[in-house]
Amino acid sequence: xxxxxxxxxxxxxxxxxxxxxxxxxxxxxxxxxxxxxxxxxxxxxxxxxxxxxxxxxxxxxxxxxxxxxxxxxxxxxxxxxxxxxxxxxxxxxxxxxxxxxxxxxxxxxxxxxxxxxxxxxxxxxxxxxxxxxxxxxxxxxxxxxxxxxxxxxxxxxxxxxxxx
Ligand SMILES: [Zn+2]
Ligand SMILES: [Zn+2]
Numbered sequence: 001x002x003x004x005x006x007x008x009x010x011x012x013x014x015x016x017x018x019x020x021x022x023x024x025x026x027x028x029x030x031x032x033x034x035x036x037x038x039x040x041x042x043x044x045x046x047x048x049x050x051x052x053x054x055x056x057x058x059x060x061x062x063x064x065x066x067x068x069x070x071x072x073x074x075x076x077x078x079x080x081x082x083x084x085x086x087x088x089x090x091x092x093x094x095x096x097x098x099x100x101x102x103x104x105x106x107x108x109x110x111x112x113x114x115x116x117x118x119x120x121x122x123x124x125x126x127x128x129x130x131x132x133x134x135x136x137x138x139x140x141x142x143x144x145x146x147x148x149x150x151x152x153x154x155x156x157x158x159x160x161x162x163x164x
Contacts, residue, residue: 001151003143012103012137012144019105020113022048022081029061032107033081037089037133039100044093047084051077074123082124086131098132101146105139115141119152120159129153
């Protein structure tokens with residue numbers, strides 16, 4: 001991981017702002033996220049989290065996850081913004097996914113940006129690694145950070161609850 005500065009920082013701010021615009025379209029009731037995929041200064045995929053197929057009958061945001069069996073691999077409610085961005089890129093720009101950079105942001109219920117949080121989503125970190133995405137960019141309160149895809153996956157797997 002390294003902290004972005006100068007040109008790279010300004011570029012990341014503009015891409016994270018675009019990710020915010022997608023997050024503002026999220027309909028998830030637990031957390032609203034947006035993600036974009038960039039290769040060579042070009043947007044190649046984007047997405048926000050919401051129920052599968054944006055189908056209200058598939059909404060499970062308020063279900064009790066603790067009742068799910070350990071074998072249920074994905075305990076989140078909606079399709080993830082990062083999954084959507086990757087799927088979008090695979091549909092529209094399949095040859096550009098390898099080597100791309102993924103940006104991730106969250107917004108609150110008032111559409112205001114929230115920091116991205118620390119990496120913890122192993123579903124998306126694994127998928128990005130499989131698709132040979134090069135790196136991840138997250139906004140942490142004090143900095144914008146870039147992570148290599150392998151590093152991001154390892155950090156996600158070792159996530160622990162922050163101290164209260
Ligand atoms: Zn949800
Ligand atoms: Zn995810």
